[in-house]
Amino acid sequence: MSAGPVDKSTSIDVPFLDLKAQYASIKDEVRTAIDAVLEKCAFVLGPFVKEFEDNYAQFCGTKHCVAVDTGTSALHMALLGAGIGPGDEVITAANTFIATCEAISYCGAKPVLVDMDETTYTIDPKLIEAAITSKTKAIIPVHLYGRPADMDPILDIGKKHGIPVIEDAAQAHGATYKGRTAGSMGLAGCFSFYPGKNLGAYGEGGAVVTNDDALADRIRMLRDHGSRQKYHHDVVGYNYRMEGIQGAILNVKLRHLPEWSQRRQAHANRYRDLLADANLQLPPPDGEIQSVYHLFVVQVDDRSRFQEDLRDEGIGTLIHYPIPVHQQKAYADHDWPSFPVTERQAGRIVSLPMFPEMTEEQIVHVATVATRSVNL
Ligand SMILES: Cc1ncc(COP(=O)(O)O)c(C=O)c1O
Structure with a gap:
């Protein structure tokens, strides 16, 4: 006979993310839409895609929304639409998901990375100007983990140097910066609707939002084989079209998004209360910048042991992201400087479970086990 399972202190399991719980809550609406x-x-x-575009533009407070097939395509389209091409440089955050840099590379441009701010996890505006050269053609702040980057100084720098700001809002649907919605502040905002995102399709999805009529028109043309009129192709374009089923599902889910965001914010507040005495660095507090907590990221000294302790108690965690872009094999041919904050934090950050359907019991369980692990 085996010794049996490890003796857990409770029988509560907390997956990192529970998409099934969300589907169960909207099943009838989704089936009807499909x-x-x-x-x-x-x-x-x-x-159905058109209806979603109209609804999402309204949600973001922008004139246009152009739906595409992924968030990566959204970034690619926004950059191409803004005229980025070979020889250009585009500044973005060193601690982003690789897709931000890939989109820059797809244009033939060079990603230029800038280190993150120690406490906000977003690009450090103080370091941006030193990275600007005569080749810089765009700046992409990333609203990482659901929290808008510090946009006022970034927009000021863009204006001063005549460089457009394109927001990577892939993780920040409905987040706000001084009352303005993520994605609506720069020339364009790019979103991902990957299933695990706060607004997730049941497959791939993405969108660009903008107030610029010409940019929206150009992206609509580029996403559909360079065509404005069927079988008339103005340029060599792309097949980045959104599927009807995803548009219909996103229409259903968009109706629930404000409530889901409020629940994420309530869970974040609960985590903060319960973890106040834990030896952990918590996410920056909300104020005039309101996160929608795509992720709840903490920092710990001994991350492997922390993750193991949580795993032993049925709690899922992930790391966003363990290897910074400039240390990835994919970008080994670039001559990178070092990014000390990004590099240090890549070894300390860990994302706790966070999804709207989390129960009080689950949050308390995570906080109890986390506190025990770090306060031993
Ligand atoms: C910050 C960021 N940018 C871009 C993307 C790319 O989105 P997608 O996976 O929909 O292509 C993601 C998705 O994970 C992301 O987190």
Whole structure:
């Protein structure tokens, strides 16, 4: 006979993310929406995607939303639409997901990284100007973990140097900066609707929002084989179209997003109260910058042991991200300087479970086990 399972202190499991719980809460609405697409056979772009574009533009407070197939495509389209090409440089945060840099590379441009701010996890505005050269053609702040970057100084720098600011809002649907919605402050805002995002499709999805009529028109053309009129192709474009089923599902989920964001914010506050005495660095507090807590990221000294202690108690954690972009093999041919804050924090950060459907019991369990692990 084996010794049996490890003796856990409770039988509560807390997955890192529970997409099934969310689906169960909206199952009938989603099924009805998918049926409507099937009945109409509106599989690619079409009325359901258009309805989503209108609703999402309104949600962001922008004139236009152009839906595409992924967040990476959204970034690629925004950059191409803004005229970025070979020989150009684009500044972004050193601690982002690789897709931000990939989109820059797809344009033939060079990603230029800037270190993060120690406490906010977003690009350090104080370091941006030193990275600007005559080749700099865009700045992409990343609203990482659901918290908008410090946009006022970034927009000021953009204005001073005549460089457009394109927001990577892939993780920040509905987050606000001094009352303005993430994605609506720069020339364009780029979103991902990957299933695990705060607004997640049931497959891939993305969108660019903008107030610029010409940019929206150009991206609409580029995402559909360079075509404004069927079988008339102005340029060599892309097939980055959103599927009808994803548009219909996103329409359903968008109705719930404000409530889901409020729940994430309430969970974050609960974590803060319960972890106040734990030997952990917590996310920056909210104030005039309101995070939508795509992730709740803490810093610990001994991360391996911390993750193991939580795993032993049925709690899922992840690291966003363990290897910074400039240390990835994919970018080994670039001559990078060092990014000390990003490099140090990559070894300390860990994301705790965070999803709207978390129960009080689950939050207390995570906080109890986390506190025990770091305060031993
Ligand atoms: C910060 C950031 N930018 C861009 C992307 C790319 O989005 P997608 O996976 O939809 O292509 C992601 C998605 O993970 C992201 O987190």
